[in-house]
Amino acid sequence: MTGATEPYLTLDSGGLLSKWGFNDGDPPDVWLDYCAAHGIDDTEVAFPLVELVRTFLLPRIEQTVTVVEIGTAHNPIRVDTVDGVDVTEVWFGRAPAPLLTPDEVDVPMTEVLRLALAKAG
Template identity: 35%
Template sequence: MQTITLDAPSLLNKWGFEDGDIIYRQVGDAEAIMEGHTKETLNDALVQLVREHLIPAVEAAGHLVTLNPVSTSHNPAVVSELDGMTVTDYTGNDNRLDGISVDVPADTVRAALAAVVSVSRRQ
């Protein structure tokens, strides 16, 4: 598994974070990582990583955001508000977050995946 890069413009794009599949596509051995995971658990892990790592970087760059996780076959980690304004256009045309990204180490991705599987098993 490799480090994944979470880019802030994806928060404003329906197809961001590789259409929501960034963990699946970039972790290396996709079959091994998929074992025990559904699209829902991968989405939950992505939202957790965005909340814990990318949102603080966006805020440190001077932006106010409200993360609004959605149940979708696309990007589950979008923002509903940016700098006090409601976001309604998720086509990727908004460039206010360009240049903001974080690299998330493989161990952190693994921990997020383990955490969401643990939660889903308890439910």
């Protein structure tokens, strides 16, 4: 007998290295589906991408990174240095991407919702 598992969101480390990372900054389908299934208006409770990255992904990155938040219609949070090396050219595909580990981090959707509700006030 298999128990039900909680749905989760996967944050890919490589999303930190691209202008188009993290679904180009748009809410992922898994979040929209979760909201629909739980009667949550996703236009009233915004997807908390920056908060998720800062809370769950960055603490797990094994390299020394610095990040920048960018007011843009694209990915709003990116790594600008990895182990002291500027990687901003990587954002646009003009330089090879360094390896960030771990490759990904899974976040339970209840935690995504918790951060979204906190952000919404």
